[in-house]
Structure formats: C-alpha cells, structure tokens
Amino acid sequence: MSLTIYNSLSRKKEAFKPITEGEVKMYVCGPTVYDHAHVGHAKLYTSMDVIVRYLRHKGYRVTYVQNITDVGHILDTGEDRILKGARRDRIEPMQVVETYMRSYLDDMDALKNVRPDIMPRAAAHVPEQIEATQKLIELGHAYEANGSVYFDVKSWENYGRLSGRKIEDQESGGRIETRTEKRNPEDFALWKAAPPEHILQWGSPWGRGYPGWHIECTAMATKYLGETFDIHGGGLENMFPHNECEMAQSEAMTGKNYSNYWVLAGSLTIDGVKMSKSLGNSLRIADALKKYPAEVIRLFILSAHYRGPIDISDDAIAAAQKGWERLLGPYNQAQQMRSAGAAESDDSNIDAIIAETTANFTKEMDDDFNAPKAIAHLFDFVHKVNTILNGDAPVAASTLEKIIALYDELVEGVLGLVPSAAGNADENAADRQDGLIKLLIELRAAARINKDYATSDKIRDQLKELGVSLEDGKGDTKYRIAS
RNA sequence: GGCGACGUGGCCGAGUGGUUAGGCAGAGGCCUGCAAAGCCUUGUACAGCGGUUCGAACCCGCUCGUCGCCUCCA
Secondary structure, eight states: OOOEEEETTTTEEEEOOOSSTTEEEEEEOOOBOSSOOBHHHHHHHHHHHHHHHHHHHTTOEEEEEEOBBOSOOBOTTSOBHHHHHHHHHTSOHHHHHHHHHHHHHHHHHHTTOOOOSBOOBGGGGHHHHHHHHHHHHHTTSEEEETTEEEEOGGGOTTTTTTTTOOHHHHHHHTOSOOOTTSSSTTOEEEEEEOOTTOSSOBOOTTSSEEEOHHHHHHHHHHHHHOSSEEEEEEEGGGIIIIIHHHHHHHHHHHSSOSEEEEEEEOOEEETTEEOOTTTTOOOBHHHHHHHSOHHHHHHHHHTSOTTSOEEEOHHHHHHHHHHHHHHHHHHHHHHHHHHTOOBSOOOSOHHHHHHHHHHHHHHHHHBTOOHHHHHHHHHHHHHHHHHHHTSSSOOBHHHHHHHHHHIIIIIITTTOOSOOGGGGOOHHHHHHHHHHHHHHHHHHHHHHHTTOHHHHHHHHHHHHHTTEEEEEOSSSEEEEEOO
16 A cells, blocks of 8 residues: 655645655644644644544554744744733733743643654744854855845745745736835745844844744754655644745744645635734634534535635534444444354454455545545445444444444554543443443333333433433344434 | 635535446345345435536536635634
C-alpha cells in the first residue's frame, strides 16, 4: 500500500516519499496563545492528529513538532497579540501565555489529539531567530532599517510560489501599508525594533526589539527537523502571507527545499459564516465539549475531507452524534457479549469481513487521508457485524475479540472515536455500575416472565432517565450508556 | 480589484468519463408484551447555459451564486 498526499505546493496528489525511509518529520503551525481555542482550532488540529495517527499506524516513526506562538504575532495596529491579551486580562504577558497555552493543551487533550513530540515556544527561541535573521542579511535577502530587519521579497524569485500570488498583483490592490523604511511594500519583518515601553523585547545586533511572526517557524522547524523536512501542516487561511513568507525566508536562508509536502486543511464556518472575534460568533472548544462528547466532535470533523471547508451547526453535530452511536453499536454490544460469555463454535465469516474492511479503510486513508470515505467503509462493517451479532447463530468469543480488535486499531487507534470506558471513571466504579445495571436487567427479565409489565417498564423508563437505554435482543437484554 | 476553494437528492457529505458512497431525516415491513436497537425494502441528486465525447456530476468555455485569503483570527 502506498500513500498519496495532496501537496499544496504542486497542487497535485503525489506519492509520498519520506526523506529517510520509515521516518516522517512533520511540522504544524501551532496557535498564538492569547485567548481560548475555538472549534476552528479543533478542526485543524484534529485533522492533523488523524494524519499523524495514520502515519504511525502505517509504521512510520513520526517526529511531530508543533510550535506555540507566544511573541511576535502582530496585530495591524502594531500591537503584539500577547500584549493585547495582557492588557485585556490585566495580567503579565507571560501569564497570558501560560494561561492560554495550558487551556489549549487541556482542549487538545480533551479532544484526544495526541500531543506533539516537541512544542517549541517562540520566546524561548529568540537567539535562533536572530541567527536566522543575521544569515539572511549576510546572504543579501534581508536588510536593516531603523533597528528593524525586513526580508527583501524581490531578492527571492520564488516568493509567491506556494500561494500563487505575484507581487505585482498585490500592488494593484493598494491595500498594503506603505512603510517608508521598507524597500517594497510586501517586505515583511524578521525583526522589529521595540519602543522602550514595549514589554516584550530582547537585545539584538540591531538594538532592542522582538522577532517577526514568520521567522519563528523557520527557526524552530529547521532546528528540530532539519533544513528540509517531510510535511508542513497548517490551515489553508494561513497559506498567505504566513506560509509563503516562511517558505521564502527558509529556502533563501538554506538554499534547500524547506518542506517537501505542504498539507493544508480547510477552514471552518459556523452557521454558514466565518468565526471571528469581531463577529462574536466563535465557539470555544471547552463549550462545545460541554454539549457533545469529544468523539462526536471528532466524527463531525472527520466526516468531511480535511482539505475541504466545514460548517458547524447544531443540526450537523446532532446528525454526527446519531451516526456515532450507530458506529459504536457493535463495539458496545461485543463488549457486553464478551463479558457474558460466548459460544465456542464460529461459522461467521468474520475474518473475511475484517480483512475487507481493513483493506478498504487503508486504501481510502492512503488516498490523501480520505477519512470520510474510510468511515463509510466502517459503516459497512457495522452493518455486517450487526447482522452477525443480532442473528440467531451463536457468536464465538474469538469473533467478538476480532471485532473489538478492529475498533481498537482503526476506530480508536487511527480516528480516536471510541470513548474510554465509563467516562474515565476508575475501573472499580465501572465494574460496579455494570453489575448494578445487569442486576436490574435480571429483575426486569423476571418481571417480564411474570407479565408484570408495569414493573418492567418502570425499570426501563427510570434507567433511561439516568441515561441507560435497555435494548431487548434475542434472548438477552443489552444496555447502552448515553454520552 | 487580485489569488484560491467550492456549488451533489429534505439535510450533512464522498465521488473526476460508463458499475451501490456513507451518515442523518422520511416511508413500508420483520422482530418485540409495548418500545428501543437491529434487520429487509424504499431515494432516477449532481447551480445554469453551451461545447468535447458513443457516453459527463466528473473534461472545456461562459454565466450566476457561496466561502476563504489579500487586513486581526487555525
């Protein structure tokens, strides 16, 4: 099986060939930590998470680097975002960074996104950024002006290659601020001179100042992954100017390709419109998680291709939740049948079903990580397994184990869609709960035999109110805990 | 104005030349004490107009529309 990836740089699907056989070096632009993360972040980082999980599933040794931007991302007012957050919250800049970085990590953990291997922080890599800036000056791709340093876009003919923009096109728009100290309006800052009152500042060969936004990714990616690495991930909306500038300065600095593959994810809208601070319609991840389990949000995100846009609405998520419950049905059922003891003989064709599902899943994921199509094959699997589990024939323990193994490997291992037992409660509590529910099921069964339907329905209705649904199958009754 | 993505059945959303996407919702049936879950059956969609082709949702052109970026946001 060979993996194909759509490369935003070539605008084509390409066979994936890592620099070193069996290894993948991957960098993803991380958040600027000056506010809580919203569901747009969830879309991007969950998409990247599944890519990393799948690469590892295929056996690649992945080094996953995602930065934390804690300095240098400047608002158009010239104000640093971190400082803006500090003023708003009336706390120190580094408190802003710590607060929102922890909040971001909490959100990502709750969404079950695996932690990157390295999460370098921009403010901790100022010397590296100064060094990169210096090198660009030496090579004639950057110049100093009044204590600031700018990248000279006209010195690098490949500028615009990633986003497909030409410098001339931008000039006609006339919307770029013309700074007299810049040689070209499109030149971007590698280093900014800081006025004395600016809280975040460092010493440099050009005086006190702070790094520009784009240079951090160049400095940190090349430090931890090398001058050329395999995959650069991020959001499509950051292709220009950020990724464009990042690539230009990196390749100008090293004379080598920066990232071999650019994997950029589509944006998220909410009720048809873009989420933005100014519209006040942003939905925090933490708030979304109060309404829906992490797995439902993941399935919702993964039900559209990562490169495409996605619109979040209550209806769409509710549909995802129903789909998720169906997806998990056989898993829950198999777990209960396993604990109840199972038949020995096995005349099901489970091996063929598993093999077919795995092959189809892999084929789709190999085709530019087509999770929605891979999930469609999982629903086919659900259908076939439901027929086995709910049929008249006894189901062998080995069959149950194979079903559960497929869920563990693909549904959870690659997609992260299986909830941990009993909502992370400790095992004793989960066992106790399981025993209590089964006791009630037994009492209800006895009542039903006696045609005491008042009692049996009372048990079922009250359990339902507690979030436990009873489902009568052939011979036995299973339960399902609402999420 | 420039760059880019896109417009699929009631809804969400795959699919890039000829063969079932899938999910949600809906309808009929089986099962059930009744439900639920599950199973069976059921949906002649591809923005519009031209063109290429034996054949197009898929290729080309034009038109209309939506969204993103160019300016703070992943």
